[in-house]
Amino acid sequence: MSISALASQWLPVLRWGPKYNREFLAADGVAAAVVTLMLIPQSLAYALLAGVPPQAGLYASMAPLVLYALFGSSSTLAVGPAAVTSLMTAASVNVVVAQGSVSYTDAAMLLALISGVVMVLMGAARLGFLANFLSHPVISGFVSASGLLIAASQLKHLLGVPLKGDTLWQLALNLPLQLGAVHYPTLIMGLAVLAFLILARKRAKPLLKRMGASAFAADLGAKAAPVLALLISIGLAYGLDLASKGMKVVGHVPQGLPGLTWPSSTGANLQLLQTLLVPALLISLVGFVESVSVGQSLAAKRRERIDPDAELRALGLSNLGAGLTGGFPVTGGFSRSVVNFDAGARTPAAGLFTAAGLALAALFLTPLLYHLPQATLAATIMVAVLSLVDLGCFGHTWRYARSDFVALLLTFTLTLLAGVEVGLIVGVTTSVLLLLYRSSRPHIATVGQVPGTEHYRNVLRHRVITQPQILGLRVDESLYFANARYLEDHIAAQVAQHPAVRHIVLQCSAVNDIDGSALESLQTIDQRLKDAGVKLHLSEVKGPVMDRLQRSDLLKHLSGQVFLTQHQAVQTLTLASAPRA
Amino acid sequence: MSISALASQWLPVLRWGPKYNREFLAADGVAAAVVTLMLIPQSLAYALLAGVPPQAGLYASMAPLVLYALFGSSSTLAVGPAAVTSLMTAASVNVVVAQGSVSYTDAAMLLALISGVVMVLMGAARLGFLANFLSHPVISGFVSASGLLIAASQLKHLLGVPLKGDTLWQLALNLPLQLGAVHYPTLIMGLAVLAFLILARKRAKPLLKRMGASAFAADLGAKAAPVLALLISIGLAYGLDLASKGMKVVGHVPQGLPGLTWPSSTGANLQLLQTLLVPALLISLVGFVESVSVGQSLAAKRRERIDPDAELRALGLSNLGAGLTGGFPVTGGFSRSVVNFDAGARTPAAGLFTAAGLALAALFLTPLLYHLPQATLAATIMVAVLSLVDLGCFGHTWRYARSDFVALLLTFTLTLLAGVEVGLIVGVTTSVLLLLYRSSRPHIATVGQVPGTEHYRNVLRHRVITQPQILGLRVDESLYFANARYLEDHIAAQVAQHPAVRHIVLQCSAVNDIDGSALESLQTIDQRLKDAGVKLHLSEVKGPVMDRLQRSDLLKHLSGQVFLTQHQAVQTLTLASAPRA
Known part of the structure; x- marks a missing residue:
């Protein structure tokens, strides 16, 4: 430049x-x-x-x-x-x-x-x-509560009394003591x-x-x-x-x-800076x-x-x-x-x-x-x-998304009762935790072949053909640390439920990324499946994800293969496991 | 039950x-x-x-x-x-x-x-x-560092001296003072x-x-x-x-x-419980x-x-x-x-x-x-x-994913030098922040029509047909608080760059969820586009996402329409904006 x-x-x-x-x-x-x-x-x-x-x-x-x-x-x-x-x-x-x-x-x-x-x-x-970490519900809860808190803090000037407190709670407790004055x-x-x-x-x-x-x-x-x-x-x-x-x-x-000017009374007070x-x-x-x-x-x-x-x-x-x-x-x-x-x-x-x-x-x-x-x-x-306080957002948010409502209510209540800092910090933490919680349980569909096509869809929503020895699973989320262990659990449960299964094919069409924790989980899953006599295969792996996997050991040790499409995987595995004539 | x-x-x-x-x-x-x-x-x-x-x-x-x-x-x-x-x-x-x-x-x-x-x-x-919040790099960094720390802490019994300290740092500083004994x-x-x-x-x-x-x-x-x-x-x-x-x-x-037995010397010590x-x-x-x-x-x-x-x-x-x-x-x-x-x-x-x-x-x-x-x-x-210490993971992780490496190195170093608690807490926080950082900048492709088909693909990777007055954008990620403002920024930049644009069509085929913050952002984007004389349209919205949007006000006030496919959107808008004969 x-x-x-x-x-x-x-x-x-x-x-x-x-x-x-x-x-x-x-x-x-x-x-x-x-x-x-x-x-x-x-x-x-x-x-x-x-x-x-x-x-x-x-x-x-x-x-x-x-x-x-x-x-x-x-x-x-x-x-x-x-x-x-x-x-x-x-x-x-x-x-x-x-x-x-x-x-x-x-x-x-x-x-x-x-x-x-x-x-x-x-x-x-x-x-x-x-700044993006301040989600909308946290900001609205915080701003509405701050508006109420500001109005409450001005009561002392309106009443002409020395009302004390930084939270609604403190102000409310102090108010009766001051009413005489x-x-x-x-x-x-x-x-x-x-x-x-x-x-x-x-x-x-x-x-x-x-x-x-x-x-x-x-x-x-x-x-x-x-x-x-x-x-x-x-x-x-x-x-x-x-x-x-x-x-x-x-x-x-x-x-x-x-x-x-310089805030001279502070001196070189490290403790003060920290606070x-x-x-x-x-x-x-x-x-x-x-x-x-x-x-x-x-x-x-x-x-x-x-x-x-x-x-x-x-x-x-x-x-x-x-x-x-x-x-x-x-x-x-x-x-x-x-x-x-x-x-x-x-x-x-x-x-x-x-x-x-x-x-x-x-x-x-x-x-x-x-x-x-x-x-x-x-x-x-x-x-x-007064224009900051928007209590209507509680209704909208409740109708639109419950987890947002939780973050909103928590931020609002804590800002009012425990102060602006506690409210904001707990609000931000809660919205991050709720996000991780939601993405820690991704949608995993068991898929089967739509008759007469090469398409594979959810067995719960479509009439599809499945094979007892092959289990097709599609994960609708990138794989990363917060959901890697959920995948481990899910596959362990599926294998325990279907004793006839000899092959699991993970359809990765919706997986945009696989981080180090998820890679480790895939290796663990592969190892455990091997111990149980089941092979793990991958299909429809996206280009950038495949590039990354090739830099790891997973593909070298994988018990199964990587297929271009789910259909190819099922065809190949069906032929291989068919009893010989 | x-x-x-x-x-x-x-x-x-x-x-x-x-x-x-x-x-x-x-x-x-x-x-x-x-x-x-x-x-x-x-x-x-x-x-x-x-x-x-x-x-x-x-x-x-x-x-x-x-x-x-x-x-x-x-x-x-x-x-x-x-x-x-x-x-x-x-x-x-x-x-x-x-x-x-x-x-x-x-x-x-x-x-x-x-x-x-x-x-x-x-x-x-x-x-x-x-437990899922402990990502794999954090666990390996923590366990390896703990292994080293445990070995170091046992030196005192091997040397028969009263070596003091809970971190490698403290132990290393104390060691020379004890060697005489x-x-x-x-x-x-x-x-x-x-x-x-x-x-x-x-x-x-x-x-x-x-x-x-x-x-x-x-x-x-x-x-x-x-x-x-x-x-x-x-x-x-x-x-x-x-x-x-x-x-x-x-x-x-x-x-x-x-x-x-009961830990009697603790009494009802709240401070101790807190610590x-x-x-x-x-x-x-x-x-x-x-x-x-x-x-x-x-x-x-x-x-x-x-x-x-x-x-x-x-x-x-x-x-x-x-x-x-x-x-x-x-x-x-x-x-x-x-x-x-x-x-x-x-x-x-x-x-x-x-x-x-x-x-x-x-x-x-x-x-x-x-x-x-x-x-x-x-x-x-x-x-x-000794079997806990796995220094090989540094190499694997570096090759596989740099952000995982940062979390691993930070956890390992801080566990050794600042203690087990600091190491673990900073490690977990870092891996969550890195995750949010990555998903806060989703891939957004400008799309155009692949000639002779109804497919719309990235203009940077394919030779496609675009219209000067219509801008097609595909977001490859669910929309939520950490990336909602990024979308606002991206669209604002696109509109500022392309003064001829009158319609923006958001292709939502990869959007699995829209949370309350992202909804708010879409409303803001719509409002700002309206002020700039541009209409906002949506296409290929998934069923569950559409159900949710219908519980909000967005669709009522949206300046544009919701189309079943990107192709329908472009066809309809091209016809509508064509000069009349």
Whole structure:
């Protein structure tokens, strides 16, 4: 590969940058303005969810947006804090902070740094395929449960009490103890914003259209509802001086841009790195899956493509950027990316302009945020995550496939009750185990000749001709370690059942591969059959499988022969075992 | 199932017991005498390897033999301590004893109890298939490394020094520190026995035959070599009073039968149970795999069958028996079972007689064992485990399949250097990951019409006719979570490459299953193609897969149609998209 090709693979900006023109500028500018407006409340809300100071939310949206614009392969993905990764951040940071010796913000920064390193390494090693291990039922169970968990975790801000816990279980046990301390003005403010946002989500667009707004303007108006809620509740809190009456507000947010920082309180703490490694790995995987799904959906609409390994590198660098500028783990978010796409973004430059917009906000708007009630942010989060919860998937999955349902239910339940990490790990393990279990019992048909043809079919489904001394078996699966011993068992059972059998012919038409364990099993089967006076033959072995078998000892020692077709095998063996005249 | 059928499934003794006759008695009696003779030194040696007192070796061979005779489904399997499980016992017991609060023998008994419970539960839940996860390369790497590790661990008895460590690494680091303390009489005794046993193994049989012995007698004579070595070295040690000159001997072995005991020093120690759970699980799996392989091989020679789930129950009960009578984890051993089979055992009663023989030895022979040098036992173990080490498998596996080689090498190296548990766990994980990796990138062929036929074949291998607006794709694998996203990627890339395409026809002739994740991917693909103005069609969908798809929403929303054959699809779509005259 030439240097320029390599450079443009690693730095996609080299591909679109030189072609940038005024038309792109106009489109990207409008999109950036819309996204900036949306991101200000969202960033603050996700910071609250992750448990970090509000400015960390703004910071985590700046450097990552810039880095992704330079290195990312999607033209419309918007990177920043997202709901599920923020929840996972809170859960894992709580654990290490409880162990002491490190500040909360430092632990969150460190988590972003480790996550970034993990993603960059995974990208370099082309390990993007690991995301495939998150099966659909595991992802839906995990995301739905996370949505409920996020909503539950925000109850404390809505009630104005210090509710503790990372799982539904802990939160439910803690809730009754806190009910006496509910701060009613906070609760009223939270419920009002909640009601307003839910109404706006459902009714604002048709209402604005009926009032004569264009489809685009109506859409934009509906999306501005959170900003409106923000402004109104700041106004109320300021006018009624609610902060001095006990309502928790955002408070002082430092004005200015983030500098390069390092999570200094962590020191060279190996134990801490170890504790954060698994959470960082899980956050990376979940973030990557979310990001790639969104990126691919949007790219496909324009017949473009994204490169999963380039995405891993770009997301990794974005996380490193977040970690070095006082942020916390980030990913390509669903809502912000869709808004960016719908608002007409044409190139990653839209991300650069959004970052600039947020920088302006950080420079000039933060004093405005002092009186913003935390209950308003909590309500914003709750409405946003409601769309994550999809209980309908339980019904679909139950009807479609029971084993998927098991994985879904287990992931959902454990995420809610035992926490995000346990839920995800057990879910992934379960779906792999169920897969192996299913493929460990392949369909093995006893076959016989369809009268008048050279075809051999299942004796249970067709009227076929069989010979007492010849047993034809067709395995409908590649042979590998998880099903090799099942084949041994099956053949042993068949031989024990049919004492007259002298030849077994394995029809291998559906066998795409035979791994080392299955090879060993075939040798064992051959040996055992030999001891019992039965010969083992193969038929219809595919080319690549035959090439492989020829590199082993199996064919040298095989008691029987390899036939081109099942019919040839049966004909030859029938003639050979016929009594001589 | 009737009560008597159920009873005879759970208690196989009810099947063979009533038919027992004098002929069986004679055969089983001879076999039991041979096996008893072999088991006395072997039981003492494995007790030494496991780190428990010598009598524990005898005890672990009695109750388990009786229980297996009643509950086991193999007529010739002999249950007792085995090399690899004894090594694993030592490794895990060392860990908990180092943590304090429990005696070594109690920890070994507890390990057998947990192992027994695990196996009984696995048998009840029909989880015998879990043994399939131990792929052949993982087992060979593990067994070879265990053999080397066992030999290395016996060096201390051969040298007469307190060499410490559970891994080759630890032993190698400790060895130079101990060389100064080598007890030369012990070393000479050990090397002499080693040389005698190796010679006996290679030469005794032909020598005895040349001296006029029958084949059976020669075989028996060769097998008696360890007993002879035992007697001679007891004689030497007693005659020269080597024990008082610093040679480690077996010493006082309590005379009598084991009573029912309980590992009392463990108390209700949950932490201890937790620590031992994973080792017990691994010992159960390894023991089960060894036992079932041996049992199946022997059963097949007589066209009999064993029932893996019944085996799990019987082995579990045997381990419970071992744990409650002062023993340690047991399994169906390879060498003792083969000897039992070769000596003509006909029914499990041979096991009962062997247990009786060992009981007599425990009652009357233990004073004889006082002067038995530990170096003799160590030499016995070393010779026995040499047959476990098979370095040839590295060459075969490398030639046959590279991914199997990776699993083999990793298991072998880690077992030697990081210990038996790490080696086994990493090996199993690696073989599962490699399997998923391979099946995550299925072969997807672009197909076209073979001229003059209705066949559709790979465009890369055949000269075929294609249409610019129709893309035919054949996936050679079932669709499931690990390859669903690969299909998404592949189709996205194809559509981006071929802007003229308006129809994609997925030929599903090789798809045996579509799981929930793959269904979701098909819906996503359909949606994305719709956005790009392309229709998705399916052809040649198998019956069971179609049944399943009809329970989902896919077919309702599919942009294209489902065709019976690829040819019908192409014909219909060509006609439909032809410009009208």
